[in-house]
Amino acid sequence: xxxxxxxxxxxxxxxxxxxxLTEVMxxxxxxxxxMKLATRRIVTTGLAAVMLLGAGIAGYAIGNSFHNRxxxxxxxxxHVEENPTNDFTEFSLPEEASDGRGMTLxxxxxTGDDLKVYVDVSPVEPEEVENCFRFDSQxxxxxxxxxxxxxxxxxxxxxxxxxxxxxxxSEYAVERERxxxxxxxxxxxxxxxxxxxxxxxxxxxxxxxxxxxxxxGSIELHVYSSDNFVPNSETYECISEIHHDFGTxxxxxxxxxxxxxLFSEPKxxxxxxxxMQAEITGIELSSGSISWLANIQDAESIFGRFEGxxxxxxAYQQTKIEWIYFLRDATADAELIFADGHTVACGxxxxxxDAENGSVHLVRNLPDNVNIHDVKAISIFGETYCFDEADGx
Amino acid sequence: xxxERFAALAEKYMDTIYRLAYSCTRSTxxxxxxxxxxxxxxxxxxxxxQSDEHVKNxxxxxxxxxxxxxxxxxxxxxxxxxxxxxTLQMENEDQVELFTLVMGLEKKYRVVIxxxxxxxxxxxxxxxxxxxxxxxxxxxxxxxxxxxxNILTEExxxxx
Numbered sequence: 001x002x003x004x005x006x007x008x009x010x011x012x013x014x015x016x017x018x019x020x021l022t023e024v025m026x027x028x029x030x031x032x033x034x035m036k037l038a039t040r041r042i043v044t045t046g047l048a049a050v051m052l053l054g055a056g057i058a059g060y061a062i063g064n065s066f067h068n069r070x071x072x073x074x075x076x077x078x079h080v081e082e083n084p085t086n087d088f089t090e091f092s093l094p095e096e097a098s099d100g101r102g103m104t105l106x107x108x109x110x111t112g113d114d115l116k117v118y119v120d121v122s123p124v125e126p127e128e129v130e131n132c133f134r135f136d137s138q139x140x141x142x143x144x145x146x147x148x149x150x151x152x153x154x155x156x157x158x159x160x161x162x163x164x165x166x167x168x169x170s171e172y173a174v175e176r177e178r179x180x181x182x183x184x185x186x187x188x189x190x191x192x193x194x195x196x197x198x199x200x201x202x203x204x205x206x207x208x209x210x211x212x213x214x215x216x217g218s219i220e221l222h223v224y225s226s227d228n229f230v231p232n233s234e235t236y237e238c239i240s241e242i243h244h245d246f247g248t249x250x251x252x253x254x255x256x257x258x259x260x261x262l263f264s265e266p267k268x269x270x271x272x273x274x275x276m277q278a279e280i281t282g283i284e285l286s287s288g289s290i291s292w293l294a295n296i297q298d299a300e301s302i303f304g305r306f307e308g309x310x311x312x313x314x315a316y317q318q319t320k321i322e323w324i325y326f327l328r329d330a331t332a333d334a335e336l337i338f339a340d341g342h343t344v345a346c347g348x349x350x351x352x353x354d355a356e357n358g359s360v361h362l363v364r365n366l367p368d369n370v371n372i373h374d375v376k377a378i379s380i381f382g383e384t385y386c387f388d389e390a391d392g393x
Numbered sequence: 394x395x396x397e398r399f400a401a402l403a404e405k406y407m408d409t410i411y412r413l414a415y416s417c418t419r420s421t422x423x424x425x426x427x428x429x430x431x432x433x434x435x436x437x438x439x440x441x442x443q444s445d446e447h448v449k450n451x452x453x454x455x456x457x458x459x460x461x462x463x464x465x466x467x468x469x470x471x472x473x474x475x476x477x478x479x480t481l482q483m484e485n486e487d488q489v490e491l492f493t494l495v496m497g498l499e500k501k502y503r504v505v506i507x508x509x510x511x512x513x514x515x516x517x518x519x520x521x522x523x524x525x526x527x528x529x530x531x532x533x534x535x536x537x538x539x540x541x542x543n544i545l546t547e548e549x550x551x552x553x
Contacts, residue, residue: 007495007510010488013481016411016428021403024432211499255529262539282539284532293539357497359540 064093066196067104067120070166070203073193074107074118077168083371085287087111087256103223103246106203110256112286113351113363115208118166121149121223121246123200128225129191132165143231147243151206151223160212163223166194166203211353213253222248259285259372259387266295267381269330276326281359283378285336285387287369290346292331292362296323299355324349327362334380336370343379344370399436402448407432409449409512410456416507417460419496421477427459434459453512453522457504494541502537505530 001009071090075081078088087110094104106118128147149163167190194203206221213219225243266279277297284291296302302323327349334347346364353361377386407428414427434455435448442448474496483489495506508514508522509530516534520527 004510004513006487006491007506010483010492010495011412011416011507011511013483013488013492014408014412014415016407017425020411020425020428021407021432024403024429024436255526255532258528258532260532260535262535266542281542282535284535293536295542356499357494357540 066199066201067093067106070118070120071106073168074109078109078369083287083369085257085369085371086254087287087369089252089254101246103249105221105249105251108251109288109369110210110254110286111288111365111369112210112256112258112284113289113291113365114210115213115253117206117208117221117251118203119163119206119221119223119249120201120203122202124195124202124225124244125200126191126195126197129165129195129202130187132190143229145227145229148226148228149202149204149223150226150240151221153208153212153219153221155220155222159226161207163204163206165190166205168193210256218250218252220248221251256286256288257372259375261285261378261385261387263385269327271326276323278327278330280331283380284361285346285370285372285375285378287366287372289363289365290334290336292327292349292364293359294327294362295359296355297358299358299360303352303355303360305354324352331362331364331380334378336375337377337379337384338370338374339376340374346378347380394436394438402435403432405445406449406452410452412511413453413456413504413507414460416496416503416511417457417500419474419500419503423460427456430459431455450522453508457522498537498540502533502540505533506537506541509534 071093075088075090078085080088080090088107089109090107091105101123102121104120104122106120108115108117110116131147149165150159150161151163152160195201204223206223208219222245224245226240227243229239231239260282261284262282263280266281269278269280270276279295280292281295282293284293302320331349332347334345335343336346337343344366346366349362349364351363351365353363375387377384379385410431411424411428414424414431415421418424418427431452435452438451440451442451474493478489478492478496481492483492495503498506504523505519508519509516514522516527516530519530523530
């Protein structure tokens with residue numbers, strides 16, 4: 001029996017209720033619509049109205065020169081000229097000088113694992129940006145007060161995430177240990193790279209995970225700054241209020257270009273003691289990331305969302321870390337092989353998706369995006385596999 | 394559309410609509426809602442359908458759109474798949490397992506599995522129905538198959 005025949009046999013047992021047709025005939029006779037769905041539409045309309053209110057802010061005029069400069073930097077960051085990819089999108093700027101208050105969509109890049117959306121927001125006072133990097137001065141006996149740039153999507157509150165202040169060199173929160181710069185250096189660099197004092201415009205990066213995005217179409221991205229206050233560092237309860245609402249922009253969602261490889265025989269991995277065992281069933285490569293598809297017994301308990309109590313948290317984290325180290329080391333030697341023969345290291349993992357049905361996606365973000373059309377094969381587990389075929393050679 | 398024509402088409406396709414709606418929503422109540430709503434659209438549709446295949450394609454598109462509208466609703470309630478599978482009087486445990494595993498996948502995977510394997514649509518046709526690129530359909534089939542590795546064994550060729 002083929003896969004198709006087996007699925008058809010199983011699903012053929014599903015039947016609509018005869019009452020569906022009876023109900024429809026009744027409604028068409030009475031020329032009425034279905035109340036339940038009509039109510040749903042009212043709620044959707046209500047949400048749209050709220051979003052419009054958020055976007056309806058007037059202000060003063062600015063030009064596009066700062067937006068242009070930032071778009072240029074982003075093109076350079078993603079090597080768009082030498083490494084063209086459909087996963088990078090640069091959006092048209094308003095042709096005429098727009099009001100300065102609000103938000104301007106600059107560019108987006110789909111790594112395969114996540115969508116990075118770059119926006120300019122205005123007005124932002126210089127002291128607000130500076131305060132984002134003055135950690136110590138925000139602490140007092142009363143607690144910790146700080147400003148953050150937050151965003152949500154599709155009108156669903158509370159926040160989806162906190163936007164990062166853009167820097168071409170670093171897209172992570174300021175990790176002072178990682179850079180040989182003083183705190184003041186870092187602050188000045190971010191002000192230089194992400195802020196325009198003349199127009200009071202700040203460039204932000206909003207990180208959206210692919211698994212949270214709709215299948216196609218667009219999302220409504222709403223960005224605002226928040227005043228946050230943490231009165232007690234032990235409980236870390238945070239009281240937040242919207243400080244300034246920059247409005248909403250519609251961000252088109254494009255699916256990333258992906259190259260895939262499904263192993264004809266899953267690659268079995270085992271740690272030295274044999275307590276950790278996994279099977280790598282396939283690989284997905286996109287221009288900004290590589291994903292290892294792994295089957296692991298009880299994957300949900302290791303890589304699923306933690307639902308235990310505080311007493312179990314440490315054990316959960318320890319187990320997860322051990323697994324990540326094991327899988328990171330097992331995949332560490334992987335290299336992409338390009339058509340011209342050069343190679344790029346792509347081993348290890350630095351993130352994972354929630355496990356489902358015993359399967360988990362382990363992700364490695366590539367340091368520089370690659371042109372996947374030029375990638376011919378991958379070297380892993382001591383063998384070379386072409387992306388168009390699943391057997392080693 | 395005349396009542397006679399509508400009744401004939403509804404009888405013929407209401408199970409098809411319901412199965413796709415259930416694959417999308419994983420809820421019998423929502424699948425019933427969608428089926429009724431799609432049939433109302435059909436009744437009111439004045440399009441001159443050229444063939445049964447044309448009607449079916451149109452119904453699939455409307456069903457997918459109706460399901461998308463449902464997913465914007467904040468008060469959807471999930472139903473246990475196992476409980477529903479038990480009511481379906483399947484012939485053997487393999488069918489129950491296959492149904493449960495497919496329905497346990499994320500929506501974007503189970504819908505392409507349904508359209509590809511159950512309805513027999515090609516990758517290109519699914520791409521048009523879901524309004525997503527063919528490469529996305531292939532990726533979803535690939536991922537779904539990887540998740541169902543021990544259940545589905547056949548390759549999806551470029552010609553499908």
